[in-house]
Structures are given as structure tokens and as C-alpha cells.
Amino acid sequence: MKKIAIFISGTGSNMESLISKSRSADLDIDFLVVSDKPDAAGIERAKALGVKVHILPEASDSWRMSSMNEKFIADLLEKESVDFILLAGFMKIVSKKIIDKFKMKIINIHPSLLPSFRGKDAQKQAFEYGVKVSGCTVHFIDEEVDTGPIILQFPADISECKSADEVKNIILNIEHEAYFAALNIILEGRWRIEGRRVILND
Ligand code: GRF
Numbered sequence: 052m053k054k055i056a057i058f059i060s061g062t063g064s065n066m067e068s069l070i071s072k073s074r075s076a077d078l079d080i081d082f083l084v085v086s087d088k089p090d091a092a093g094i095e096r097a098k099a100l101g102v103k104v105h106i107l108p109e110a111s112d113s114w115r116m117s118s119m120n121e122k123f124i125a126d127l128l129e130k131e132s133v134d135f136i137l138l139a140g141f142m143k144i145v146s147k148k149i150i151d152k153f154k155m156k157i158i159n160i161h162p163s164l165l166p167s168f169r170g171k172d173a174q175k176q177a178f179e180y181g182v183k184v185s186g187c188t189v190h191f192i193d194e195e196v197d198t199g200p201i202i203l204q205f206p207a208d209i210s211e212c213k214s215a216d217e218v219k220n221i222i223l224n225i226e227h228e229a230y231f232a233a234l235n236i237i238l239e240g241r242w243r244i245e246g247r248r249v250i251l252n253d
Contacts, residue, residue: 053080053081054081054131054133055081055137057069057083057084057136058138059084059093061142062091062140063091063140064093064096065139065226066139067093069231070082070100083103083131083133084102086105087106087107087141093140105123113143114143121146125148128153135153135157135158136153139160147194157192159189160233161188162174162222162223163176163177163186163188164184165190165198167185170196170197173185174215175215178209178218179215183209185207185222186204186205186206186222186225187226189201189202189230201249202233202236203236206225209222
């Protein structure tokens with residue numbers, strides 16, 4: 052059995068999809084959810100799935116993690132013997148200490164084809180730039196934002212989209228597929244790293 056912590060700050064649709072798909076596929080995973088926001092909509096979704104939710108003790112809008120929250124996370128990960136961390140719309144930068152402890156075990160999903168449109172509102176950035184194809188990227192976390200080695204990318208045709216919200220919806224649907232596909236690769240260890248290239252095995 053693997054223990055997986057999903058970190059959220061908002062709606063939690065990726066979190067919900069990962070848990071539901073894992074259960075449908077009978078994967079042997081025990082999930083727990085961590086939210087930095089006590090009022091994140093995803094908290095109720097996690098509870099409805101019967102998953103335990105841990106809320107960071109210190110609320111703040113900063114991207115940086117406070118030392119109290121960092122310690123809370125470090126203790127929780129240790130106590131729960133967490134194997135992997137999946138960031139799913141988590142709006143805080145994970146501290147170096149935690150990254151060092153969980154090397155290549157922290158994964159994120161970003162709603163663009165990186166390295167295009169890093170950072171906030173990637174779907175709006177893509178819409179306003181006028182790209183015809185965007186998509187999502189599942190990648191390992193490193194110390195920068197949205198720069199870690201790429202595990203998977205799924206493209207989406209956004210050429211007919213009339214608004215950034217439309218782009219968001221199209222990409223969110225493929226995010227759910229991509230994140231679950233990446234989770235399977237990680238669980239089965241079907242990858243190796245060469246430089247910053249993640250090579251997938253069959
Ligand atoms: C997703 O678009 C994800 O790529 C980004 O934040 C959003 C989270 O959505 N990092 P949800 O909370 O999973 O619905």
C-alpha cells in the first residue's frame with residue numbers, strides 16, 4: 052500500500068478525480084488531503100470521499116510557507132509515512148527542506164504546456180497570447196516555480212475558444228486524465244531521469 056498526500060487550496064477537482072479514478076482502478080493507495088485554506092471547496096469534496104483532511108495551522112495569503120506550517124507538514128508526512136505528495140492547485144511554494152526530503156516524490160500539475168505560461172492564470176495567459184494549442188503538464192517539483200522535470204504533457208486544441216474560462220474548462224478535463232496517467236507511471240516506477248529529461252519505460 053502507498054500513502055499519498057494531495058495538497059490543495061481550492062476546488063479540488065484534480066484531487067477528487069485522482070481519488071475516484073484510483074478507487075475505480077482498485078489501486079492500493081491510502082490518501083490524505085492537506086489544505087492551506089480552511090474554506091477551500093475541495094475540503095468538503097475530500098470529506099465526502101471519506102478522506103481525512105489536514106488544514107495548515109497558520110492561514111496567510113503569502114506564496115511562502117511559514118515556518119509553523121512547514122513544521123506541521125514535515126511532522127505530518129513523517130507521522131503518516133507518506134510516500135508521495137501530489138500538488139493539485141496548491142497555492143504555496145513548497146519549502147526546500149521538504150523538497151530535499153522528498154526528492155522526485157513531489158509532483159505538480161500545471162495548466163499549460165511548460166515552459167510556456169508559467170505562474171498564475173496560465174490558461175488566461177495562453178488565451179490572451181493567442182496560442183492555438185495549449186494543454187497541461189505533470190512535473191516533478193524543484194526549487195523554482197513550474198520548472199521541474201516533466202513527466203507528461205497532454206495537449207488541447209484551444210483555437211475555437213472564445214474566453215479564458217473556456218480554455219480553463221477544456222484544460223481541466225485533460226488535467227484529470229493526465230494526472231491519473233502520471234500517478235500510474237510513478238506508482239509502477241516506469242521512469243528514469245537523464246539530465247532533466249524524464250524517460251518513460253513501457
Ligand atoms: C488546476 O488548473 C491546476 O492545474 C492548477 O490549479 C487548478 C486546480 O484546480 N495548478 P482543482 O482545484 O484541481 O479543481
